[in-house]
Amino acid sequence: MKKELYVGNLSANVTEDDIRKLFSVSGTVTSIHLIRDNRTKEFKGCGYVRMSAPEEMKDAIETLDGALLLDRIIRVSEATSQPPDKKRAPAGSRRASDQGGTGFQRRKR
Numbered sequence: 001m002k003k004e005l006y007v008g009n010l011s012a013n014v015t016e017d018d019i020r021k022l023f024s025v026s027g028t029v030t031s032i033h034l035i036r037d038n039r040t041k042e043f044k045g046c047g048y049v050r051m052s053a054p055e056e057m058k059d060a061i062e063t064l065d066g067a068l069l070l071d072r073i074i075r076v077s078e079a080t081s082q083p084p085d086k087k088r089a090p091a092g093s094r095r096a097s098d099q100g101g102t103g104f105q106r107r108k109r
Contacts, residue, residue, distance in 0.1 A: 003050060003079075004048045004049065004050050004078075004079035005048065005049045005050070005051070005060060005061065005076055005078065006046065006047075006048060006075075006076070006077050006078070006079040006080070007019065007046060007047050007049055007074055007075070008045065008046045008074065008077075009045060009046075009072055009073060009074050010034075010043075010045050010046060010069070010070075011045075011069065011070040011071065011072045012043055012045065013070055014034075014070055014072075016032045016034065018069065018070065019032050019034075019049060019069075022069055023049055023051070023060055025064075026051065026056050026057075026059040026060035026063055027051050027052060027053060027056025027057075027059065027060070028052040028056065029051060030050045030052050031050040032048070032049050032050075033047055033048045033049075034046075035047055035048075048079055057078070061077060061078065064076045065077065
């Protein structure tokens with residue numbers, strides 16, 4: 001089992017303490033990382049939780065996936081890592097295709 005759990009569909013009002021209390025039913029929470037937009041600092045509604053043992057992580061997935069936290073049904077799964085060669089655009093940037101362009105830039109005259 002991986003080292004982290006992915007937790008999705010979190011309420012904008014959730015705190016690390018809320019998550020720690022919920023996940024403590026499955027074991028010892030060693031860390032929590034809530035994801036925020038790099039530019040706006042707005043909470044993205046997801047995060048990562050680390051537990052002290054793989055058995056605790058497995059129990060958390062089985063017990064808490066689909067649980068209700070602050071009026072939201074959360075999703076808990078094993079975190080997957082991005083391939084190291086996959087390059088991601090910086091937060092807040094947009095590809096030309098997202099803007100309706102072709103990816104080619106015109107030269108200024």
